[in-house]
Amino acid sequence: MSSIVLSVILPAVTDSEKLSRFCSSLFSGNTPAELLICGETDSRFFEKLPQEYTEKIVLVNAEDKVQSVSKAIEISRGKFLMFSDESVIFAPDAIEKLIVASRGNSAVCNAGIIQNGECNKAFSESFSLEEAAGKAVHFNYLLSTDIIKNNALSLCGTSTLAIMLFIADYLRYDNCNALHEVLVYSDSKNEYTSDDSISYIEEYAKIFSLTQNDKASIFFIKAVFTALLANMNAETFEVLKSTVRAFSDSVLILAWIRASFSVDVDMLLDEDSYFGDFKVNGMNVYYKEVTLPMVPDSVVRNFFSGKYGVDILKKCIGAWLHYKFYCRKDGKIKTLGCKLSRKLLGGDFVG
Numbered sequence: 059m060s061s062i063v064l065s066v067i068l069p070a071v072t073d074s075e076k077l078s079r080f081c082s083s084l085f086s087g088n089t090p091a092e093l094l095i096c097g098e099t100d101s102r103f104f105e106k107l108p109q110e111y112t113e114k115i116v117l118v119n120a121e122d123k124v125q126s127v128s129k130a131i132e133i134s135r136g137k138f139l140m141f142s143d144e145s146v147i148f149a150p151d152a153i154e155k156l157i158v159a160s161r162g163n164s165a166v167c168n169a170g171i172i173q174n175g176e177c178n179k180a181f182s183e184s185f186s187l188e189e190a191a192g193k194a195v196h197f198n199y200l201l202s203t204d205i206i207k208n209n210a211l212s213l214c215g216t217s218t219l220a221i222m223l224f225i226a227d228y229l230r231y232d233n234c235n236a237l238h239e240v241l242v243y244s245d246s247k248n249e250y251t252s253d254d255s256i257s258y259i260e261e262y263a264k265i266f267s268l269t270q271n272d273k274a275s276i277f278f279i280k281a282v283f284t285a286l287l288a289n290m291n292a293e294t295f296e297v298l299k300s301t302v303r304a305f306s307d308s309v310l311i312l313a314w315i316r317a318s319f320s321v322d323v324d325m326l327l328d329e330d331s332y333f334g335d336f337k338v339n340g341m342n343v344y345y346k347e348v349t350l351p352m353v354p355d356s357v358v359r360n361f362f363s364g365k366y367g368v369d370i371l372k373k374c375i376g377a378w379l380h381y382k383f384y385c386r387k388d389g390k391i392k393t394l395g396c397k398l399s400r401k402l403l404g405g406d407f408v409g
Contacts, residue, residue, distance in 0.1 A: 064091040065136035069127050069216040074103040076144040081111045083148040096126035123216045141221050142197040145246035152241035156200040159237040167237040169198045172245040179345035191280035194218040194250040198242050205232045219285045220255035226278035230271050250285035259297050263304035295333040302326040376402025
């Protein structure tokens with residue numbers, strides 16, 4: 059029986075520094091985990107990683123990205139599975155808390171989004187699954203590997219939209235418990251992207267309408283509308299029409315779409331309507347967050363226990379010094395102090 063509890067899948071890797079940071083936060087926890095990296099990856103990305111990390115990494119390559127990720131799912135050994143991104147930082151004990159919150163099923167936590175020197179919550183204090191589908195954040199979901207494999211769930215692409223469609227499909231078979239604590243952080247843009255997955259949406263819509271699982275259907279519709287309304291054109295308009303038509307018999311879901319997105323649902327139901335007459339209003343909101351990825355005590359403890367190297371400790375000291383100098387009155391000491399601190403922080407400094 060495998061001792062691996064968690065399998066984490068990275069569809070691609072492009073930044074060696076972020077990969078190193080990602081591995082440090084993932085493997086420093088107490089949960090036995092494996093990391094499956096998909097696609098062709100430059101061997102130089104692993105040169106600076108400790109051997110204890112590289113021993114837990116599996117490289118998966120197939121004919122294309124989708125097949126690589128599908129193969130990674132197939133060979134994953136963990137009881138739980140997560141799709142992640144190299145920009146992610148796991149908070150201390152994040153995986154353990156998610157596993158407890160899952161209660162044997164699946165779980166999703168709040169996420170901290172780092173932009174322009176600020177870290178804000180992606181979702182509100184007591185967010186629901188419906189709200190979670192409204193952001194292109196997929197790396198905060200802990201899924202059951204058995205549910206995925208027993209129901210032969212597969213990805214239609216590797217974009218953020220494709221992964222969210224996969225999660226929506228997963229929710230037809232399992233309960234997902236929301237953990238409102240911020241346990242993962244990301245400094246990437248976290249915008250909805252789509253690839254060939256758009257061409258599968260109509261098929262997905264028909265399946266969701268037939269299964270009549272309102273919670274999973276609303277998650278699916280929220281993800282689709284959020285992704286496509288941000289970049290509307292004639293093609294995506296037709297996709298929205300086919301999505302709405304699949305749920306034409308559900309008065310409640312149609313009313314929810316109208317209220318949630320301020321769109322003309324009747325126009326979307328009309329087969330003769332065209333893109334030029336369509337209008338929509340929308341907004342994007344983040345929630346204030348002051349939590350940081352690491353606390354001082356855990357950093358020092360993990361450093362002396364061998365989980366963090368000198369480089370991590372140096373950056374933590376640099377962050378503390380920068381805060382102290384930044385709070386001083388303007389002057390030469392503040393300027394020189396902040397400059398020195400930023401050198402200690404290196405490329406991980408945000409702001």
